[in-house]
Amino acid sequence: MKNEVKIVKKNKDIEVRLEETKRQISGSTYEVTELSIGKKKIGEVLAYGPKEFHSFMGSEEIGASKTLDLAIEAIIRHWNLHE
Helix, strand or coil: CEEEEEEEECCEEEEEEEEEEEEEECCEEEEEEEEEECCEEEEEEEEEECCEEEEEECCEEEEEECCHHHHHHHHHHHHHHHC
């Protein structure tokens, strides 16, 4: 499933695309939400359970959240600080 989120950075809109996929990790299947701006992937959210979402930027784990929305927000905040 694909979604789009718009964020404003320095007075211009930036479109963040969300794409849900499934990934095999250590023999288990997990839902992963990938966040992209244009063709560049800025992060991923791995859903471990109904209230356990881990945010990643590359191989760096940003943290855990209780909802998917909070995990996505953490990636966008982290990206805003470093871009």
